[in-house]
Amino acid sequence: MKIALLGNPNCGKTTLFNNLTNTYQKTGNWTGVTVEAKSAKYKHDSSIEIIDLPGIYSFEANSLDEKAVIKYLKETPPDVIINVLDGTNLERNLYLTCQLSFLNIPTIIAVNMYDQLEKNNIKLNIDRFEEYFNAKIVPISAQKGTNVGKLINTVIDNKQALKPLKTAQISKNASVKEKYSFIEKVVNNIISKTSTKTLQLTQKIDNVIMHKVFSIPIFFCVLTIVYYLSIKLGGLIGESILNAFNNLSYYTKIQFYKINVSIVAIDLICNAIIGGLGAIFSLLPQVLILFALLCVIEQSGYAARVAFIFDRLFSSIGLNGKSIVPMMVSCGCTVSGLTATRTIEKDSERFATIFLAPIMPCGAKMAVFGYFSYAVFNGNAIIASSMYFLSVFCVAIFGKILYKLKLLGQNEGTFILEIPNLKVPSIKDVFYVLIEKTKDFLVKVGFIVFVLSILLWILKSFGVSGYVGDNVEKSFLYVIGNFIKPIFYPLGFGSWQASVGILCGIFAKEGIVETLHVLTNSPATLFNNQFSAYAFMTFILLSPPCLASLITAKRELNNNKLFYFLILFEFISAYLVSLIVNIIGILIGKSLNLILFSIIVIIITVIIIRCKTHKEQINANKQ
Amino acid sequence: MTLSSVKSGQSCKIIKINSSKELLKKFNRLGFVEGTKVKVIRKALFNGPIEILIRSYYLALRVIDADQIIVEIQ
Numbered sequence: 123m124k125i126a127l128l129g130n131p132n133c134g135k136t137t138l139f140n141n142l143t144n145t146y147q148k149t150g151n152w153t154g155v156t157v158e159a160k161s162a163k164y165k166h167d168s169s170i171e172i173i174d175l176p177g178i179y180s181f182e183a184n185s186l187d188e189k190a191v192i193k194y195l196k197e198t199p200p201d202v203i204i205n206v207l208d209g210t211n212l213e214r215n216l217y218l219t220c221q222l223s224f225l226n227i228p229t230i231i232a233v234n235m236y237d238q239l240e241k242n243n244i245k246l247n248i249d250r251f252e253e254y255f256n257a258k259i260v261p262i263s264a265q266k267g268t269n270v271g272k273l274i275n276t277v278i279d280n281k282q283a284l285k286p287l288k289t290a291q292i293s294k295n296a297s298v299k300e301k302y303s304f305i306e307k308v309v310n311n312i313i314s315k316t317s318t319k320t321l322q323l324t325q326k327i328d329n330v331i332m333h334k335v336f337s338i339p340i341f342f343c344v345l346t347i348v349y350y351l352s353i354k355l356g357g358l359i360g361e362s363i364l365n366a367f368n369n370l371s372y373y374t375k376i377q378f379y380k381i382n383v384s385i386v387a388i389d390l391i392c393n394a395i396i397g398g399l400g401a402i403f404s405l406l407p408q409v410l411i412l413f414a415l416l417c418v419i420e421q422s423g424y425a426a427r428v429a430f431i432f433d434r435l436f437s438s439i440g441l442n443g444k445s446i447v448p449m450m451v452s453c454g455c456t457v458s459g460l461t462a463t464r465t466i467e468k469d470s471e472r473f474a475t476i477f478l479a480p481i482m483p484c485g486a487k488m489a490v491f492g493y494f495s496y497a498v499f500n501g502n503a504i505i506a507s508s509m510y511f512l513s514v515f516c517v518a519i520f521g522k523i524l525y526k527l528k529l530l531g532q533n534e535g536t537f538i539l540e541i542p543n544l545k546v547p548s549i550k551d552v553f554y555v556l557i558e559k560t561k562d563f564l565v566k567v568g569f570i571v572f573v574l575s576i577l578l579w580i581l582k583s584f585g586v587s588g589y590v591g592d593n594v595e596k597s598f599l600y601v602i603g604n605f606i607k608p609i610f611y612p613l614g615f616g617s618w619q620a621s622v623g624i625l626c627g628i629f630a631k632e633g634i635v636e637t638l639h640v641l642t643n644s645p646a647t648l649f650n651n652q653f654s655a656y657a658f659m660t661f662i663l664l665s666p667p668c669l670a671s672l673i674t675a676k677r678e679l680n681n682n683k684l685f686y687f688l689i690l691f692e693f694i695s696a697y698l699v700s701l702i703v704n705i706i707g708i709l710i711g712k713s714l715n716l717i718l719f720s721i722i723v724i725i726i727t728v729i730i731i732r733c734k735t736h737k738e739q740i741n742a743n744k745q
Numbered sequence: 746m747t748l749s750s751v752k753s754g755q756s757c758k759i760i761k762i763n764s765s766k767e768l769l770k771k772f773n774r775l776g777f778v779e780g781t782k783v784k785v786i787r788k789a790l791f792n793g794p795i796e797i798l799i800r801s802y803y804l805a806l807r808v809i810d811a812d813q814i815i816v817e818i819q
Contacts, residue, residue, distance in 0.1 A: 179774040213800040214776045298773040302781070325786075334790050430805045434793030437807070443794070536768060536810050538775070541796060541803035 124171045124198075125164075125277060128191070128222070129206035130215050131177030132542050134234040138206060138264035139174040140551055142274065164274060173200060179214075181221040195225065202277050202284060203229045209239045209246070209261070210543065212313070216305045219255065219287065224294055228284035229257055232273050236261035245314040254308050256288040265548050324544045328427065337431045344424070345450055348415045352454060356408030363407070367400025386589050390579065398575030401632060402568040405455075408485065409563055410556060412454045416447070416462070417555045421547035426539055433537055439521030440530070441478070442471040442537060449475070449517075452482040456671040459484075460678050473530045476675055477688055478517050480666045483509055486631035490662050493635045498646045498655045499716070505656070508720035509663050511727040516664060518730060520695060530684075570670045574629045582640075594641060613661065613697070614654025614704040624661065630668040652716040653707020657700035664696035746818070748783065749795060749811035756784040757816035764813040772814070776800040783816065 127135045143162035164170035175194065176187040205222055207215040212233075222229055233246065239261075252259050260276055262269040277284070292304050331340055371392045378388045419425050425447055433443025444466045452459030459479045466472040483491070491506040499505050524530055578599075583589060585596040594600060602625065603618030610616050610624065619641040626633035638645050649655040666672050666689075676685045706719070751757050759781045762769055776799055777783075784798040794805045 182770060182774065211800070211802040214802055217774065217776065299778045299780070302776065302778050328787075332787060332789075332796070334787075338790075426805075430789055430794055430796060433805075433807065434789060434791045536771075537794060537805070537807045538771065538810065539794075539805045541805055543803075 123169065123202070123278075123281070124173060124200040125202045125204060125274075126173040126175055126195070126200035127204050127206055128175050128218075129177060129234075130179055130208065130211075130218060132540060133177065133206045133208040133211075133215060134264040135177060135206045136174055137548060137551060138204075138232070138234065138262070138270065139172060140548075140554060141264055141267050141270050142172050166271070166274075167278075170274070170278075178218065180218055181225075195227065199227055201228070202281075203227050204273065204277070205229055205231045205287075206264075207231060207233050209233045209235045212309050213302075213305055216308065217301060220289065220292060220301050220305065223255070223287035223289050223292075226286050229287045230273075230277055230280075230284060231255065231257050231259045231287075233259060233261045234264050237263040237266055237268060247312045247314075251308075251312045254289065254291075254312075256285065258284065265545075327544055328541075331424070332427050332430060337427075341428055341431065344419070348412065348419075348450075349454065351415060352408050352412040356411040359407040360404040364400050364404040367396055367403065371396040371400070385591070386583075389583060389591070390576075394576045394579035398572045401575065402564070402571050406560070406563065409455055409458060410560060412451065413458065413559045414552055414556055416451060417552050418547050420447075421545070421551060423542045423544045426541050429539060430541065437537065439518060440471065440474045440525030441521060442466050442468065442475070443539070445471070445475040445478075448479050449482060452479040452484060454485055456480050456482070456484045456667045457674045460671060460674045463678060468536075470531045473679060473684060474521065474524055476678055477524060477530070477691060478521055480671055480675070480692060481513050481517050481520065481664055483513050483663060484631070484667045484671075486667055487662055490627075490631055490634050491659055493638075494645070494655065494659055497644075498649070499652070502717060504717055505659075505720045508723045509659060511724045512660065513663055515723065515727040515730065516695070516699065529687075570673065571630060571668075574669065575633075578626060578629065578633065612704065613657045613700045614650045614707065615648060615658045617648045620648045620658060624658075624665075627662055627665065628669065630670070631662060632668075634662065651707055651711055653711045653719070654704050656716060656719070657703040657707070660700040660703050661696045664692070664699055666692050746816060747812050748785070748797070748814040748816050749808045751783075751785045751816060751818065753785050753787050755818060756782060757818050758782055759814060760817050761815040762813060763815060764810070768810065768813070775804065777814065782819070 127139055129135050139160070139162070142164055144165045161171055161173040164172055175191050178188045178191050180188065181192060182188065203222070203225070205219055207219065219231065231251075233251075236246075239246065246261065248259050248261065258276055258280060260269060260273045262273055264270065289304070292301060296304075331337060333340075374396065375388055375392045378392070419428075425444075428446050429443035431443070432446045436443055436445050445463075448459045448462040448466075450459075451462050456479060459482070460476055463472050463475045463479070466475060487509075488506075491509050495502055495506040581598045581602070582594060583591060583597065585598055585600070587596060590596040599622050600618060603622035606625065607616045607618050607621040610621055615621075619638065622641060623634045623638050626637045638648075642648060646655070649658060666675070672689065675688055676682075679685050679688065748757070748759075759777060759779055761779065762772055762777060764772065781799060786796040786798055786803065788795050789805075792808055794807050795811050796803060796805045
């Protein structure tokens with residue numbers, strides 16, 4: 123038997139689905155997380171298949187999701203539909219129910235979040251409710267699991283008796299207004315009281331977290347906590363994992379030497395394979411902690427509020443309030459950030475976010491800047507931190523250019539976003555997300571990093587004469603580096619080592635530090651002057667973080683032409699901006715100290731943001 | 746007057762929706778019809794989105810969209 127779950131976005135369908143089945147399915151307190159129908163077996167009876175359809179508001183085929191659902195129900199009609207309603211928001215949820223009566227599929231209604239209604243002493247007259255729609259109605263709480271078994275049992279027990287919905291009082295051609303007046307009548311007749319305490323609590327919290335002034339510092343506090351936990355705590359765990367792999371590599375090496383394994387094999391297994399695996403697993407804790415926290419932020423409903431706060435700022439560069447989440451995730455890992463763009467409904471705004479997110483300094487880029495600040499700039503922290511400001515500066519400028527030239531077809535579009543009630547996320551949902559993400563990370567990202575680390579090892583350890591070991595100047599890598607280095611002459615770092623560094627950086631920015639470390643004793647000698655070192659960092663900052671992120675961008679854009687444009691855009695913009703940095707260095711480098719230059723970058727960025735917000739303020743006052 | 750010019754905390758009633766056909770449909774689905782009561786909860790910084798209470802749920806929309814909804818203060 124096939125049972126389909128149908129309802130508005132945010133009504134708790136996916137939480138119900140997670141409760142009925144044992145599979146991993148992400149729920150978000152956003153509208154439209156379920157992009158396509160997901161199906162799984164009922165956990166107590168494998169002959170029953172449960173299908174989770176995308177959340178929709180109506181059957182009028184307006185949005186992609188609505189079209190998908192209509193198509194699905196026409197082509198493969200399920201045996202029974204469970205119409206899930208958010209009990210705290212019956213008026214809007216019943217609009218879809220009204221339209222369901224014209225589908226010829228047996229339907230049962232589940233009133234979700236019933237626990238919240240009870241908590242607020244709201245009573246539903248279920249009998250009268252059933253009469254209005256001529257259907258069985260079961261009150262449930264998907265999050266707590268109350269009555270969820272009863273719901274399925276009701277379906278099984280009444281299999282023959284279940285009928286399509288029928289509302290005598292409303293005809294198929296009724297106007298929207300007529301439908302809503304019918305719904306108003308129904309709701310008034312079945313609900314005992316309408317004021318609710320939990321809603322008031324949500325409003326009280328919202329008064330603080332969405333406050334005109336406090337909302338922004340509160341958001342940055344939350345952001346800091348997320349990063350601190352993910353990068354510091356995750357980094358600490360990751361470091362011990364890396365150490366474990368290093369020890370493993372060391373002991374394997376000793377054991378292999380004892381039994382006379384060839385040097386090439388030892389090098390391959392100990393350095394390339396074990397080292398590659400170590401790199402993947404040491405990143406895992408950071409990614410997982412970041413995802414768990416972001417999942418909590420999304421499911422609690424805070425992400426929708428953050429989108430509300432930042433929409434104005436982002437819409438002025440052709441993005442959307444919802445872009446804030448992908449952008450901040452990209453500061454940790456761009457691959458995850460790009461995946462997080464799916465919640466943005468409008469394609470042009472989603473594409474713009476995908477174009478700009480790779481500019482944010484991800485964890486691996488920050489590692490390069492950290493290395494540079496002590497290896498090239500004598501431990502000066504201002505230069506590395508100015509990179510953060512440079513990235514914000516470039517996001518604003520590039521965003522504006524893409525927007526003004528309408529390269530991605532952006533126009534000032536609608537932003538209609540439901541602000542769901544705040545709730546404590548269910549542990550089960552967070553846990554499922556983590557399992558899914560671990561699998562995703564190891565299979566998709568891990569595999570690529572692993573293959574690349576072996577590929578890089580081959581290029582580094584072999585040359586025309588065969589295995590060259592540590593003698594890098596005879597390797598293929600040296601040949602390649604020399605071949606491409608003229609490209610980087612104008613940027614001020616035309617040495618083969620720096621070119622190889624950039625090349626490795628295309629695969630993964632993590633590789634740059636290691637590569638430069640292996641290829642040269644003093645990285646400072648690779649650059650003409652400090653400005654060209656800064657140009658090198660700029661190039662690293664603005665080019666895509668890794669091959670995995672490019673592959674993710676391709677998947678998310680789902681459009682080859684746009685993807686090639688993205689590659690061109692990212693590399694050309696990176697090249698041009700670092701060229702500008704190098705030219706500034708050549709022109710006034712002798713009289714201008716680089717530290718002073720970094721400070722100027724920071725000040726200009728701050729001024730631009732100030733002017734921007736000031737202008738908005740004036741516009742706001744005018745109206 | 747338009748929904749965007751209603752002050753935070755004020756309630757109003759929808760008189761007319763002047764938006765494009767596509768957007769009108771979207772508004773309809775979300776419960777915006779003539780006569781629906783709407784309360785403006787808050788407005789975001791710098792002329793940003795407006796949060797409203799409609800049919801017992803909360804919704805945010807941009808000023809440009811709210812401009813197209815004609816209301817009457819209650």
